[in-house]
Amino acid sequence: MTEPVILVGFMGSGKSTIGRRLAERLGVEFRDLDARIEAREGRTIASFFDQEGEAFFRELESRSLAAELSAGGGFVLALGGGAFAQERNRALLAGHDTVWLDCPFELVAARVARETNRPLARDPERFARLFAERRPLYALAKHRVAVISDDPDEAVTAILHGLTRPE
Ligand code: S3P
Numbered sequence: 001m002t003e004p005v006i007l008v009g010f011m012g013s014g015k016s017t018i019g020r021r022l023a024e025r026l027g028v029e030f031r032d033l034d035a036r037i038e039a040r041e042g043r044t045i046a047s048f049f050d051q052e053g054e055a056f057f058r059e060l061e062s063r064s065l066a067a068e069l070s071a072g073g074g075f076v077l078a079l080g081g082g083a084f085a086q087e088r089n090r091a092l093l094a095g096h097d098t099v100w101l102d103c104p105f106e107l108v109a110a111r112v113a114r115e116t117n118r119p120l121a122r123d124p125e126r127f128a129r130l131f132a133e134r135r136p137l138y139a140l141a142k143h144r145v146a147v148i149s150d151d152p153d154e155a156v157t158a159i160l161h162g163l164t165r166p167e
Helices: 015-026 033-041 045-051 054-070 087-093 105-112 124-138 152-164
Strands: 005-008 029-032 075-078 097-102 143-146
Touching: 005 015, 015 029, 015 075, 015 152, 029 033, 033 045, 033 054, 045 054, 054 087, 097 152, 105 124, 143 152
Parallel strands: 005 075, 005 097, 029 075, 097 143
Antiparallel strands: none
């Protein structure tokens, strides 16, 4: 595999868990964009939201995404939930194998409800609004896989099937 596979979708849809398993199956490196930002900056994502604000984090996120893609090669990259909602990031990802992990609201809400380490999951109303607003944007990804269980292997199998299917 020489091209990256990029997982997009809402908070709690399983991007990191499924991504790690997918990378194992493909025999490539797994990268988590948020984890890489945190490791490089020596700070948590929440601290950027709390101290500099969301716009500052989005800048950092876009620059990090551009850097990951420019290096080239085959790997699986999990994005943070807001990354694909940004037009400039979708432009960077045009032509790449983006996969939307489409997970129902009940499942993502149960997984991340009231989590304090996810700034945008702290307020349940905002969380629900973001979910509805972003669905049409995630739908712009090249592939869509329904995530309806907690078993990551089900999603991995569906992703592999979708990636090998001729368009
Ligand atoms: C965000 C999702 C988070 C993280 C940040 C913002 C979002 O990533 O990037 O808190 O805007 O949905 P996860 O989707 O991994 O939780």
